Amino acid sequence: MLHAHAGSRAEADVAGRILIVDDEPGMTRSVGILLRRERYQVNEAASVAAAVGLLKLERHHLVITDLMMEPLDGLDLLVLIRRYQPACPVVVMTAFATPESHREALRLGAVDFVEKPLQPDRLLPRIRYLVNG
């Protein structure tokens, strides 16, 4: 209740709500700070389960997820997201891309597939486009 209130108070000046999912805390924290500075509201999840919990609670404008996680991975999240927020675009990022994982991610509905290390200068315009349309 308190959380929701705080959210709605900030609603006026946020550019959009983004969920970032990665089991590497350094990644979620750094990308979180980067996006908040760009005036997005950012939720961070360290696992697919935590991400699903957040997706059930709030509507998001964009999900950025890592691919390789345990026990459920980014591809599982792509499937689960269709159940809760079918319209939400998903960007998949990975430290190690293979042609197979790339193809599979796009088949399951990912709109973008980026390799780590992330390049903020290229990523931010793409996020702005995906969130605002």
Added chain:
Amino acid sequence: MTIRGLAEWYRGLGLRAKFALHIAGSILLLFGLIVPAVVYLQTEAALEQARHRGLELTKVFAHASVHSLVADDFLAMRHIVNSIASDPGVLYVMIHDRQGRLLVHSDIRRVGESLSDPVSAAAARADKPVIQDLPDARAHAEDFTVPIYVMNETPAVARIGISFAEEMAKIRETRHVILGVAILALAAGVGLAGLQARSVTRPVGQLVEGADALSRGRLDHRIPESMGGELAQLAGAFNRMAGSVQALIERLKQSHDALSAAQDELVRQTRMAAIGQIAAAVAHEIRNPLSALSTCVQLLRRDLPADSEDVELIQIIQTEARRLNEIVSDFLTFGRPRPPRWEAVVLADVIQEAVTLLQRDPRCSPALAFDLSLDPTLPAVPADRDQLHQVLWNLCLNAVQAMGPEGKLRVDTRWADGRAVIRIEDTGPGIPGASTSRIFDPFYTTKAGGIGLGLAIVRRIVEDHGGDIAVESSQEKGTCFTLTLALEQKQTSPGAS
């Protein structure tokens, strides 16, 4: 020499010597049996004939003497005696009475003498023709005695002594001739045996030589089959055997080569799979922190005033982070290569692009000269554009880094034998030592700050394209890489992905 020693010596003899020895033995045995038999028979026949003649002569002498004996006509008797004694071989001619008193003798001085030697004694008693050996004669001689009949009485005996020296000389001569013939036959036999043995031992020697050569690994050795007969068959069989052995060993060698090639390939694939797994794990573990690091640094940089000294520090962090990521990328590219995505690639475009990027790169000295000589008639080659770009980039960057502040990079393309040839030549110091053969090995490096995968990736991509890469290097001229690519796609994989 004992019998055992003799047998030992015989076993040690060569085939030829044994052959000659056998022939000589046979000839000696043959003559040893024949010569005494022939000589004995001939001697007997000659003596028999001579005895017969002697006896007949004595009988004629006895008969002819009867009349003169009765008439006591000494002169007529002497006449008969002399005519008989003049015969060659006649030793004596005589007539004596039963008491041994000589009535007539070829030696006239002995007439009247009484003979008492055993032969004469036996002759005096003879009542029929008798033949006796004369023991004291120099050569073989015999005494022939025939009683003389006068009115049914035999008052005296006629005797003739005959020497067989002439017959014996003839027999000796015959024996010598036979001996000579035997020696000639022996010599000829041994000689012929040697020749005959040679016609056997020479092919056998060739067989022995062939077997020896085969045992020493000279599998292409063959024996001439010109000798004919069983030996030719043997040589033929030997040659066929050698051929089979050679073919067998050739097949063995081939399957061994194939096996070791397959084994090498298996080892290489296993190693590459392991490197691939390590590369994936390393990429995951390094790129995540690297990504967080880059993001944080970029955030920090935004807040700094443009003239702050810390901007340079942050640039250093970013450059080094980029380098780390390049190493991970190289490791991944090498360890987990992707198959080429075939398309028609204009080499000149890719080369131009790589060189342009290189000229803007901070690692490239602005004083370096670039000389591109690209054949405009060269058609597009089937290749993976990104991978080809990486090959050219790696080779050109190596050249630029090797040359340092000054030098010239020359890139040219041409056709040769239906293939595109790209040469990348620098004026650098060349590749040190004998390491040209190793520079394509993974993790081999001669420059500081590299992990030695650049050229391994280059070779791998070129091989995936069905091409070749070669390097020449010298201290004076620098280094030249020659890249050859097929103008037509070798693989049957789809042309576009």
